[in-house]
Amino acid sequence: MIAIVGAGKMGEALLAGFLGTGYTPADVLVTESRREHAQDLWERFGVESVDVATAARRADTLVLAVKPQDMVALLNELSGVVDSRHLVISVAAGVTTDVLEKHLGGEVAVVRAMPNTPALRGVGMTALAAGTHATAEALDRTERLLRTVGDVVRVQERHMDTVTAISGSGPAYIYFVAETMVEAGVAMGMPRDIAQHLVSQTITGAAEMLRESGEHPVMLREAVTSPGGTTAAALRELERDGVRAAFTNAIEAAGNRSRQLSEG
Ligand SMILES: NC(=O)C1=CN([C@@H]2O[C@H](COP(=O)(O)OP(=O)(O)OC[C@H]3O[C@@H](n4cnc5c(N)ncnc54)[C@H](O)[C@@H]3O)[C@@H](O)[C@H]2O)C=CC1
Numbered sequence: 001m002i003a004i005v006g007a008g009k010m011g012e013a014l015l016a017g018f019l020g021t022g023y024t025p026a027d028v029l030v031t032e033s034r035r036e037h038a039q040d041l042w043e044r045f046g047v048e049s050v051d052v053a054t055a056a057r058r059a060d061t062l063v064l065a066v067k068p069q070d071m072v073a074l075l076n077e078l079s080g081v082v083d084s085r086h087l088v089i090s091v092a093a094g095v096t097t098d099v100l101e102k103h104l105g106g107e108v109a110v111v112r113a114m115p116n117t118p119a120l121r122g123v124g125m126t127a128l129a130a131g132t133h134a135t136a137e138a139l140d141r142t143e144r145l146l147r148t149v150g151d152v153v154r155v156q157e158r159h160m161d162t163v164t165a166i167s168g169s170g171p172a173y174i175y176f177v178a179e180t181m182v183e184a185g186v187a188m189g190m191p192r193d194i195a196q197h198l199v200s201q202t203i204t205g206a207a208e209m210l211r212e213s214g215e216h217p218v219m220l221r222e223a224v225t226s227p228g229g230t231t232a233a234a235l236r237e238l239e240r241d242g243v244r245a246a247f248t249n250a251i252e253a254a255g256n257r258s259r260q261l262s263e264g
């Protein structure tokens with residue numbers, strides 16, 4: 001039995017993803033402090049909401065998906081009710097396995113994970129790093145669980161802030177680009193629904209090419225850029241306006257924020 005503690009945006013994406021890929025509502029519990037949201041989850045997914053102590057009693061796997069700022073209070077609540085029979089998976093940005101282990105106490109198997117919201121559709125990207133008491137079997141179990149909602153990589157924990165900045169926050173950068181493209185199309189006179197259709201299929205197609213070909217993106221970009229053509233005109237503006245530097249700075253800011261969150 002799996003319990004998702006904190007079924008907000010990410011917890012709910014995981015919940016929907018699990019339920020879409022073989023788990024049934026009888027396999028999953030939710031602990032959610034917003035009562036009306038817990039009721040809504042029951043109505044939409046048929047998943048039972050319980051308190052933290054009940055979740056720990058009935059589930060062997062706990063997925064902690066509360067905000068980093070709420071994590072220590074939750075860990076203190078869990079300490080004493082979780083033990084070495086549990087697997088605790090935290091998806092919180094910046095919360096290290098050291099902090100998780102220190103507040104849980106005992107020898108609880110802890111895995112730090114960084115998923116992203118496309119898990120909702122089974123196309124998530126998750127990175128994992130194990131704590132000191134997590135055995136190879138615990139890590140395998142975590143990987144099997146998260147593979148049901150997308151791809152999984154294992155990384156050294158020191159890379160987790162970078163993972164968070166790239167794939168954790170990444171969908172938001174792509175939506176930002178998508179939003180800009182849709183609005184530009186609308187500004188040029190195109191109906192919004194057609195602009196959105198063009199943009200979503202273009203992003204899906206470009207992503208598929210990137211994934212399937214394994215090529216460096218610069219090669220794929222060159223294939224689109226006809227000499228003296230439209231793409232070259234667009235890319236010149238992006239370079240002139242410093243979009244590359246802005247993107248790099250943005251990703252570094254996300255990594256720095258993740259590191260800052262780990263300092264409490
Ligand atoms: N939103 C995203 O794309 C991603 C979020 N994360 C991580 O997931 C965690 C949650 O983020 P969001 O879902 O965006 O935030 P959120 O604010 O939407 O969700 C947090 C949920 O936890 C609940 N909650 C708080 N304390 C609780 C407690 N003690 N017991 C039960 N429920 C409690 C809140 O009511 C809320 O529904 C964060 O730690 C974040 O770093 C990780 C990867 C991606």
Ligand SMILES: O=C(O)[C@@H]1CCC=N1
Nearest residue numbers: 093164167168169170
């Ligand atoms: O914005 C955040 O802090 C979380 C972590 C990665 C994506 N969302």
